[in-house]
Structure formats: C-alpha cells, structure tokens
Amino acid sequence: MQGTDRTVMMHFPNSQQASSLKIIQEPTSQIRAFYFKKSLLAQVEELEYANNYAIYFLFSDLENPSVYIGQSTQGIKRLRDHLREKDFWQYGILFVTDNNSFDKLAIDFLEHQFIQLFKRSSFIVENRDLRNTKPTINWFAHATMNTFTNQITFLLEALGVSIQEEEKENDRKLFPAEGEREASLYIHDGQFYLTKGSILHRPQERLKNWNDQGKLYHKLNARIDQLIDVKQAEIIDEGTVRLLQDVVCSSPSAAADLCSGTSKNGWTFWKGLEEEGKNFGRLNY
Incomplete structure (x- = not known):
C-alpha cells in the first residue's frame, strides 16, 4: 500500500554528537521526540519541554532487540531511576507535547497502547506489567488518542524503529x-x-x-x-x-x-x- 508524503523537522542540540542526540517533530504537530543515547541523559534534561508529561521508550540495540515502555509526569527526569534499576538499554526516545497537552489519562492510555503494539512486533517487551486492561476513556477521546498513537508511531518509524505489523x-x-x-x-x-x-x-x-x-x-x-x-x-x-x-x-x-x-x-x-x-x-x- 502506497503511503502519503510527510515532512519532519530535525534539530541537533550538539552537532558534534548528531547521531547521539536529536529532536524530531512534524511541522504541524505539537508532539516532539527526543532521541538520546543513555550517556547523554543529563543533557536532555536541559532541553526545552523535555520535562513535560511524556511517554518514553528505552531500547536495546543488541542482536535480540528489546524495549521498555513507560510514562512520566516529569518528562526526562523519571529516567534517572532507570539508570539505576535497568541496565539493558542503550538509547531512549521521549515524546512530549510543546503545550504540555498530554495529561495523566493520555500518557496512561498511550503506555497501554504501545505495550500492546510492541507485543505484536519483533521486540522483546521488558515491562513486568503488560497492561492487559485497557484504560477507560470517553467516546470523544478515542479519535484524539488514535491521532497521538499514529503520530508517535510515525516518528518512531522516522527514527528507525518499526513496529508496523505486516499488512494483512x-x-x-x-x-x-x-x-x-x-x-x-x-x-x-x-x-x-x-x-x-x-x-x-x-x-x-x-x-x-x-x-x-x-x-x-x-x-x-x-x-x-x-x-x-x-x-x-x-x-x-x-x-x-x-x-x-x-x-x-x-x-x-x-x-x-x-x-x-x-x-x-x-x-x-x-x-x-x-x-x-x-x-x-x-x-x-
């Protein structure tokens, strides 16, 4: 199936570390992604919007790739705990909105949604709680949540992380x-x-x-x-x-x-x- 053209903006906070720290965003979307290597976590904390409500992904790039999916009301600051508690990951991707429009219900829903998506992918999901119970959201919120999911999925793909199931x-x-x-x-x-x-x-x-x-x-x-x-x-x-x-x-x-x-x-x-x-x-x- 042929896709449609989409455009993203990419910013490199430090051009000497362009492959290790970058920000990516669609021009018409409030959602932005921070891609960072584990060693640069402290630098991400200093970036604008990085401490907003967030959903994040921690990846291994070993032979059998794995991922941990989490949510945070303090953005990148939550990941300090993962430096101490989890050693499997080498890089992470954090998603926030410029206007901090993600609320607790949104990040709770997105965490559940992406755990289910990654469970059907080639990634090993590192979460102990696989969130099998879907959060309850009202009828009108579904379209917004689906839009968030689609935008994040696209940005993950743009950053080299594919969770698309085979076309069936x-x-x-x-x-x-x-x-x-x-x-x-x-x-x-x-x-x-x-x-x-x-x-x-x-x-x-x-x-x-x-x-x-x-x-x-x-x-x-x-x-x-x-x-x-x-x-x-x-x-x-x-x-x-x-x-x-x-x-x-x-x-x-x-x-x-x-x-x-x-x-x-x-x-x-x-x-x-x-x-x-x-x-x-x-x-x-």
Missing part, C-alpha cells in the same frame, strides 16, 4: 453494510473498525425530535466533525464524508449509526456479523 488486509474478514451502502467493518483484537473509504452520513434531521432530546443527533454530528478535524475523514458533500483511514468504534452499532445517520442494530446492519457476534457474547450491543 487480505486476511481480514470484512462485514459489508446492509443494502448498497459503501461501508464495511472488521474485528481486530476484540475491537470494531470501520474501514478506510467507508461513507459516513450526517444524522437525519428527524433525530432532533426523538425522546432523547436530540442527544444522538448531536453526538453523531460531533463525532463526524471530530474525525474531519483530525484528518481521519474528508467531506464529500453537505451530508456525507469519507474515512481516510480505518477508525475504531466502541461497538458495531456505533459504527452503523455513523454510516446510516440514524440508530441501528449493528449486529444486523453488518452482513454476517450476527453469526460472528455469538463468539463475542453480543458485547457492546
């Missing part, structure tokens, strides 16, 4: 939408994903008069607007948008509501999912 689109079991709708859904790791290219419909006007005082109407509009804002969807016309990437949904019904513009039973809206749902105990109905 051909192996996915897709569940097409009812009727002639241009949308499909698949299940991965127990989560429901709307596929890239799926067409979403603005909520029908009649939803404003429902007994919920229009809550579903406003909820669907807000979700679609959010997807557009974070560039996960593009506007086709006044009533429809198209997904630019796969998007996770809280349930098959939440996905069906977005694609239909009204309330739907997702287990019957997606062809073939009713039978598949028996394997999931009809969760998130």
Whole structure:
C-alpha cells in the first residue's frame, strides 16, 4: 500500500554528537521526540519541554532487540531511576507535547497502547506489567488518542524503529453494510473498525425530535466533525464524508449509526456479523 508524503523537522542540540542526540517533530504537530543515547541523559534534561508529561521508550540495540515502555509526569527526569534499576538499554526516545497537552489519562492510555503494539512486533517487551486492561476513556477521546498513537508511531518509524505489523488486509474478514451502502467493518483484537473509504452520513434531521432530546443527533454530528478535524475523514458533500483511514468504534452499532445517520442494530446492519457476534457474547450491543 502506497503511503502519503510527510515532512519532519530535525534539530541537533550538539552537532558534534548528531547521531547521539536529536529532536524530531512534524511541522504541524505539537508532539516532539527526543532521541538520546543513555550517556547523554543529563543533557536532555536541559532541553526545552523535555520535562513535560511524556511517554518514553528505552531500547536495546543488541542482536535480540528489546524495549521498555513507560510514562512520566516529569518528562526526562523519571529516567534517572532507570539508570539505576535497568541496565539493558542503550538509547531512549521521549515524546512530549510543546503545550504540555498530554495529561495523566493520555500518557496512561498511550503506555497501554504501545505495550500492546510492541507485543505484536519483533521486540522483546521488558515491562513486568503488560497492561492487559485497557484504560477507560470517553467516546470523544478515542479519535484524539488514535491521532497521538499514529503520530508517535510515525516518528518512531522516522527514527528507525518499526513496529508496523505486516499488512494483512487480505486476511481480514470484512462485514459489508446492509443494502448498497459503501461501508464495511472488521474485528481486530476484540475491537470494531470501520474501514478506510467507508461513507459516513450526517444524522437525519428527524433525530432532533426523538425522546432523547436530540442527544444522538448531536453526538453523531460531533463525532463526524471530530474525525474531519483530525484528518481521519474528508467531506464529500453537505451530508456525507469519507474515512481516510480505518477508525475504531466502541461497538458495531456505533459504527452503523455513523454510516446510516440514524440508530441501528449493528449486529444486523453488518452482513454476517450476527453469526460472528455469538463468539463475542453480543458485547457492546
């Protein structure tokens, strides 16, 4: 699958140590990454924003690479403990935001997310706690967290750390939408994903008069607007948008509501999912 062009800015705080200490950031993003060799940890502490809320990765570059994923409310300062307690790593990558927009919930979610991603990669994960329980975040925060995850994944890739799984689109079991709708859904790791290219419909006007005082109407509009804002969807016309990437949904019904513009039973809206749902105990109905 062909990717899209992206640009990064790279800064070298000390040009004589360019391969050992560098800062990388996309021009339009608040997320910046500090790459540093273990011996230069003290120098990173002096850099702007390095002590903001952070998620970080400590890597070995031995024959069998390993990684430790952690979070910090004090940025790079938290890593002092790892100099004493952990000796496996040779270099680290720290991610913060310029405006310190990461909060405790964000770094908790990102720590969990990347532990799960690295568990499926060629890296050995050094964490004792593998964070098998996903942190609870509200419905509207999912798009933001997914954007953070995608941006950090890209910057890791730009720094030579690949955690991308092999492309398995051909192996996915897709569940097409009812009727002639241009949308499909698949299940991965127990989560429901709307596929890239799926067409979403603005909520029908009649939803404003429902007994919920229009809550579903406003909820669907807000979700679609959010997807557009974070560039996960593009506007086709006044009533429809198209997904630019796969998007996770809280349930098959939440996905069906977005694609239909009204309330739907997702287990019957997606062809073939009713039978598949028996394997999931009809969760998130």
